[in-house]
Amino acid sequence: MSDSWKITLPCTRAEAEAIDPEGPAFAAMTAPPVLLTRELTEDDVEDWVLDAYFQDKPGRTEIALLRALVPSAGGVKVKPERIAEQDWVTLSQAGLEPVQAGRFYVHTSANRGDPPAGARAFHIEAGLAFGTGHHETTTGCLLTLEAMRARGMQVRNLIDVGTGTGLLAFAAMHLWPRARATASDIDPISIDVTRANAAANGVRLGAGPGRLALAVAPGMAHADIERRAPYDLVLANIIAAPLIELAPVIAAATAPGGTVVLAGLLERQAAAVAQAYRRHGFRIAGRVTLGDWPTLRMVRRPIR
Known part of the structure; x- marks a missing residue:
């Protein structure tokens, strides 16, 4: 597995929720990034983060597309982080907690958690x-x-x-x-x-x-x-x-x-x-x- 790359940008909750994983921004790419958002401070709508995982080092075009998704990070310096010899999709899933929705329990291989009794568990990978x-x-x-x-x-x-x-x-x-x-x-x-x-x-x-x-x-x-x-x-x-x-x-x-x-x-x-x-x-x-x-x-x- 070759090196992969990660970019992290601060964002707001509103920006995080408006991101369309299937939108046109990265549609033309052969290997579009995996985009994940997460809350840093509980119940703080201004303190969220966007993580973008790339198979190849992102250039100016990719960075500009990311910036367009989170305008509040306009003044933040972007520095791609090299992630050496790791599976970039698996790595991007590491922070995904299992989700329970009624009787359904959805998890990734990186975080299986403990399905409650009677739940129908589904193993669904992100990426x-x-x-x-x-x-x-x-x-x-x-x-x-x-x-x-x-x-x-x-x-x-x-x-x-x-x-x-x-x-x-x-x-x-x-x-x-x-x-x-x-x-x-x-x-x-x-x-x-x-x-x-x-x-x-x-x-x-x-x-x-x-x-x-x-x-x-x-x-x-x-x-x-x-x-x-x-x-x-x-x-x-x-x-x-x-x-x-x-x-x-x-x-x-x-x-x-x-x-x-x-x-x-x-x-x-x-x-x-x-x-x-x-x-x-x-x-x-x-x-x-x-x-x-x-x-x-x-x-x-x-x-x-």
Whole structure:
């Protein structure tokens, strides 16, 4: 393993929560950095830190992109730190504490912790795909899914659009073990990560009930996804703009009475996202808000 590099910049909580791990800033890079934020002083919204881990020494362009993410650090001198002969992804996970969301317990190999009795533990590594459970958007989706199951909702056919690591699809399959499940992502790396995570977590792949089918697709534009519709549960933890753009496509693929769980949006974006789905026959059925990150549960009205 060759040397890797780390840059640390101070930031505020607001800046940390606004960082989009899948945003365009680093999309053109062959090996984009792993970005992690953490609170230095408990309940101090001004005392946060951004850590960025690079496989190669970052240059002026990469440093400028990082600075743009955290404007409050504008006057801070940036000095890349060489990390000799270590696995940069594993190192970046060392500070990630396990996350518990209802019955779900999500951990990395670097910090397994002690799962509580009765919890469904998922081993999800951070690094090449978004959706480790360590962000409020993913946690909000997990809590929403558990609440749906507790109310007795039945799911026979589900899809996780923009699956990232596969975690939400895995959680839904745990709650509804006989459902047919699909996970899609526009990024082939995310599908490779999901495949590896499925093996690590005992999730069976395939097309039948209780199995997960995988597809590389922009949104839901894939023959297999279209063939498996309609879905009675659609999960989409992405960001606001594509959620709005996908509203008519997701509506067309959702069964009457079916549910969509929408996340990855900020509080100020919730009204616009909800309105886009109302135009296509959905109503708000519930929401979970963690910090500035709401998770919307919307139900498609029956066709009369």
